[in-house]
Amino acid sequence: MVDRPRMDEADPLSWMREQMPVLRTLGAAGEPLAGTTVGVASHLEPSTGFFIETLHEAGAEVLATASQADSTHDDVVDHLDSLERVETFADASMDDDALDAAHRRLLDREPELLLDDGAELVVKAHDDVSDVAGAVRAAAEQTTSGVSRVEAMADADRLRVPVYRVNHTPMKHQFDNVHGTGESALTNIAMITNTIIAGRTVVVAGYGYVGKGVARKARDLGAETVVTEIDPRKALKARMDGHRVVPMAEAAAEGDLFVTATGNCRVIRDEHFERMPDEAMLANVGHMDVELDLDALRERAVEVTETDQGITRYHLPDGRRLDVLARGRLVNLTGPFSQGHPAAVMDTTFGAMFVAGRDLADGPVPEPGVHDLPDDLDREVAELELDAMGIDIDSPTDLQSAYLDSWDREGTLEAWEQGDWD
Template structure:
């Protein structure tokens, strides 16, 4: 079997870590048990471009249990856990092409290798796989039934493709499922982003000013966790509704031009380009720490910072110091890439349980219904979303009420008023 990992000797360590993650993923485990019996993905070739973590490994094992031939590559050059990649290749017979810290050429070569078996289904996190298919591997498009997309940035790109009429097969936006973005984006990103920043810097958040750029679900999660650790949280936004919500949630809201002068920590979570730019770096405090938890590192204008710096050096693992001409030093975490994966281990497995349950069930849905779907971006079927929530509650030992016949009749009627 073809694969490319850093070191096969890491496989034993990776296997133990995968087993530990799986203990907190009961929903995906129940799906895997059913898939192993029913084989709903039998004969399917699936190419996945995801962060190669312990949780992703559990998803890959589930897809293989369902009968799929899985090829996996990384969706970010710094997000791969090398021991996990080795374990999947050595112990599970899954073709993995991922090495932490791989350069750009290797990253795209791995994407091509993940597509080499001519997939029927794609599974993406950021839409690099889909983009490569539509630009460089068009001959493979005719064999594809559909795909799934994990993250906000990828959904934005795919909707743009659909609007322009260039998307050649249906995609389910897993990111938009309530059991994904309301939990993974908020609680997962919130905890793991703070974890990555602290691991890289070992700085105290309490009493500091923490600037969060973007108040979507990910931004909400980071703001919540930073505030919980005692930081004074400042929000920057371009959307008046989200800015108003941040004010109502008790945070200061101001333009980045003002926040740049007072922040001790900065974290971007917008999905847009150059959110922190030269004019912001120019006024930051000496010692300011800058991180990004959006999918791509373009949220930080690192080229401008490179041009401003008179010297650059690594001072800790995943922490670069940029010394400016006036003697000030600014610090960038994880090369500006996804800080929760570049400098930490990504989302906790209990929250990824729901996200990846969505992935597995949406692939099954595509196999059953792809012929009736158009070449556009679809939401996760409500029945799947609700079933995942039900299974998660059940695994947590939580029971809820059910509507009585009288209540159901009332909700269906229009005659009954005051």
């Protein structure tokens, strides 16, 4: 077990250090990143702050920016700027254009390693404006949408650096995407609206790992869950998991709460707004704020009001009112009370990003392209988390290891039983 540090109420990261033992352990294991300049793009809230602090403790020079506007905590930025070898390129007042300019200022410093969210830095490092990809040794990506972007770059023969798709590891999929987003999204929806999830019809658009988490948590809270999908396999998975599966045109007429989790654009659009019941609520947990077609909704509305913090009400000509939460941005990160994912979940995600960065900075890197995080690194993070939780598991015996590695399993057992074992 890792010793728990004492918390300091004046320090914005003190609670994160308490709740993130994997990062504490990794940060205390020497300085494997000494001499490496690391560019980090993520939501600059307290758990990210502790991740950046951990990179700093590991010896890195860290250049940090936000991956999206509206999710930056200025107290976290101030703390990070107080550290030697850490410089931030974000503040809470930035809009999308200002943040884009900040990303480019960071890239002008030519970091060797990019630890990214949404592929914001990787994409900009390759475009015609900055084109500094030649200075980048490697990168790691922590989100579904970011992985899809770098995969598209690789398919178009535009990707000039190796990128670990940390998002696709078991630790990231099963913990961050399912439990982190699923739980934090519904928690923040309930806090913003002061409403109950139980008894409502919750429509979840998309049944990847994030959508799966939202739908599962909503049903556990007592909601009737409806899933919409464009992938037949994911639709079938949702149905076999017990959710009703219908097209969005049908779901639109009956949902009380709509949550988009697709990573795509214009998922809920004008023909769906036309059918929604009065006071339906709409939220997004996909990476970008393009899943809800708010331009179409604004054009349809006769009036737009702010009914409360984080709630924008669109008054329609027929008297219906549709409430958009957190302006259609990530509801678990940009709402008025948002803190992002639970710290215990982000501990494993940032732990995986840390070991990815350590591996890419310390050893030979793969060829340019998109690569899986090596399995032994993902297992390392899982083992650290189990250790922090005080959980022991079994180890395979020599026979069990040999049996699983053998194609002639019957022969392996016979050799073992007869003592003819080499």
